[in-house]
Each structure stands twice: as structure tokens, then as C-alpha cells.
Amino acid sequence: MDRKTELKEKRKKIVAGLEETYQKLVEYKRYKKSPLIIAKNGEVLEIAPEEILPTTPYITNS
Known part of the structure; x- marks a missing residue:
């Protein structure tokens, strides 16, 4: 696996x-x-929690 592909995979996991x-935070609130x-x-x-x-969505250019 080359460096660029490895970074893309890590980025996907982070996002x-x-x-x-974020979803868990909304549920908690x-x-x-x-x-x-x-x-x-x-x-x-x-x-307000209802709003x-x-x-x-997380929008990326890559």
C-alpha cells in the first residue's frame, strides 16, 4: 500500500x-x-435539542 492510499484510509476512519x-452527542443532548x-x-x-x-455531512475535495 502506498503512502497516499494509506493516508486516505486513515482519513476515512477518522471522519x-x-x-x-457527533451522533452520540446529539442522542445524549x-x-x-x-x-x-x-x-x-x-x-x-x-x-435546542429538538433542532x-x-x-x-463531512464534505471533502479528495
């Missing part, structure tokens, strides 16, 4: 892990009925 972690706190464009926002998207 899959991050997506699974809904269970606890607590808002998700995020920073967007330098502004701190609270998102949190269950998944978020």
Missing part, C-alpha cells in the same frame, strides 16, 4: 469516528434535554 461521535452550545461566525449560539440535526 467515520467523528461522525459517530436529546436524552438530557440540554442545548448544544456552538460558536458560529464568532457568535455563541444555543441550539439539532441527527447527522452532519
